[in-house]
Amino acid sequence: MSAECSSYLNADKVLVSGFSCPRTGGDASAVYCCGFQDVKYCCDDPHSFFPYEHSYMWWLSVGALVGLSIAAVVLFAFIITVCVLCYLFINTKPRSKLDSGLSLQMADRKLHPSQGPHQNKTLTKPSGFKSFLSHKDGL
Numbered sequence: 612m613s614a615e616c617s618s619y620l621n622a623d624k625v626l627v628s629g630f631s632c633p634r635t636g637g638d639a640s641a642v643y644c645c646g647f648q649d650v651k652y653c654c655d656d657p658h659s660f661f662p663y664e665h666s667y668m669w670w671l672s673v674g675a676l677v678g679l680s681i682a683a684v685v686l687f688a689f690i691i692t693v694c695v696l697c698y699l700f701i702n703t704k705p706r707s708k709l710d711s712g713l714s715l716q717m718a719d720r721k722l723h724p725s726q727g728p729h730q731n732k733t734l735t736k737p738s739g740f741k742s743f744l745s746h747k748d749g750l
Contacts, residue, residue, distance in 0.1 A: 616644035616651040627651070 618629040632653035633641045641653035 613642055614644040614653075616646075616653070619648055619651055622649050 614632045616630050616632060619627055621627055630653075632644050633639050634653050637653060638655065640655040643654050643657045644651060645654035645657070646652050
């Protein structure tokens, strides 16, 4: 059994002529043509992706998986921490109404005798521009 590797342009854009697998003087079990468009070689596994001189790419893949795994664990820990802090913040608030910081008190109101308890009209002097002018003239 043998396979034909067609000619191709390598990474340096140099034309490499086609060859048959297994190569003369090479491994007799390397009967398949493996590789990519820019690098082809004879191998014994038809599902092989990298030639032996490019085995460092497997270590890069393992390093990337380890790095992504660590990043995922850190992100997961951050999300859990935020959820716990939100839960504690919500549950440690006092149960009474929160103070808005404004002191709202009832003003002293003078009711006219003709007004009933349901009519809460105050008898005060109008305050506005005219009253301001009248106070200014009195000075």
